[in-house]
Amino acid sequence: MIAMVRGTLLERGPESAVVEAGGVGYEVFLAAPSLQALPALGEEVRLYTHFHVREDAQVLYGFLTPADRQVFLLLLTVKGVGPKVALGILSNLSGPALAAALLKRDLVALTKLPGVGKKLAERLGVELSDKVKSLGLELDAATLAQAPLISGGLGGPWLQALSALTALGFGQAQARAAVEAAHKQLGPEAVSLEDIVKAALKQV
Numbered sequence: 001m002i003a004m005v006r007g008t009l010l011e012r013g014p015e016s017a018v019v020e021a022g023g024v025g026y027e028v029f030l031a032a033p034s035l036q037a038l039p040a041l042g043e044e045v046r047l048y049t050h051f052h053v054r055e056d057a058q059v060l061y062g063f064l065t066p067a068d069r070q071v072f073l074l075l076l077t078v079k080g081v082g083p084k085v086a087l088g089i090l091s092n093l094s095g096p097a098l099a100a101a102l103l104k105r106d107l108v109a110l111t112k113l114p115g116v117g118k119k120l121a122e123r124l125g126v127e128l129s130d131k132v133k134s135l136g137l138e139l140d141a142a143t144l145a146q147a148p149l150i151s152g153g154l155g156g157p158w159l160q161a162l163s164a165l166t167a168l169g170f171g172q173a174q175a176r177a178a179v180e181a182a183h184k185q186l187g188p189e190a191v192s193l194e195d196i197v198k199a200a201l202k203q204v
Contacts, residue, residue, distance in 0.1 A: 002026075002060060006046040012038055017062070019045060028062035029083075031090040033163035036193055037064060052083050061087065064167040071095045071132075078120075078127050085115040094163035099132040158183065161196040170204060178203040 005028065007021030016029045017038060028047055030038075039045055047062035048069045061083055063069040068090065075086040089098065092113055101109040105125030110116055116124070158179060165175035182199035 002049050002051045004046065004048050005060075005062065007044065009038060009041055009043055009045045012041065017045075019047065019062075026060055028060045029087065030062045031068075031087050031163075032193070033091065033094070033160040034062065034064050034068070034167060036160070036197065037164040037167040050083075059083065067095055068167075071098060074128060074131060075124075078124055080120050080123065088114040089116070090163075091160065093159055094166065097159055097162075102128045102132050105129055157193040157196055160193050161200055164193070164197050165200060165204070174204060175200075 005019050005021050005026050007019045007026075009017060010020050010025060011018040012035060015035075016027050017035065018025050018027050020026075028049060030047075047064065048066050049063070050061045050069060050072060052059045052061060061072065063072060072083075072086050072090060075081050075089060076083065081089075093101065093109075100106070102125060105122075107118065107121045107125065110121035110124055111118055113121075161182070162175050162179050165178060170178070178200040179196065181203040182196050185199055186195065
């Protein structure tokens with residue numbers, strides 16, 4: 001099993017990146033926030049990975065933190081959730097935000113995720129609401145649920161920006177404050193993840 005890849009970032013596409021390690025180029029599929037948070041081409045990168053084997057393909061999925069990989073693997077334990085659906089979920093909700101939705105069994109938030117219908121949302125809530133407590137995410141779900149970023153209904157690129165900042169090493173509280181400041185500066189109509197991250201970085 002390939003658990004981690006560290007090497008030079010050679011390519012970055014819309015869904016995957018290529019990392020050269022030991023003379024071998026590994027194509028690694030990542031969630032959108034993780035792709036956005038990767039360093040410049042030619043720089044070193046470390047990715048925690050999950051090697052998924054099925055009859056017709058062998059695919060390597062990558063994560064910037066062990067916690068994100070844990071959440072991904074936890075999602076895979078639910079019937080009806082494959083790697084693509086799990087990665088799509090992580091592209092739209094950060095690990096702590098997903099934990100909050102699961103703990104509250106928030107069907108409204110869960111059914112907004114790509115590939116998640118009402119039945120699957122109910123299954124996610126029932127099967128994972130207790131398990132997420134053991135992940136040790138930095139910000140507890142109860143605190144996150146009260147944060148303006150969540151209670152204000154912000155999602156999509158705003159949550160992706162939050163995940164991108166935490167992937168860069170900022171604490172959850174610091175990253176959330178920066179994204180909220182960016183929201184005040186750019187306004188609710190801003191939809192470009194790149195613009196949001198740039199504005200948020202100016203706040204930290």
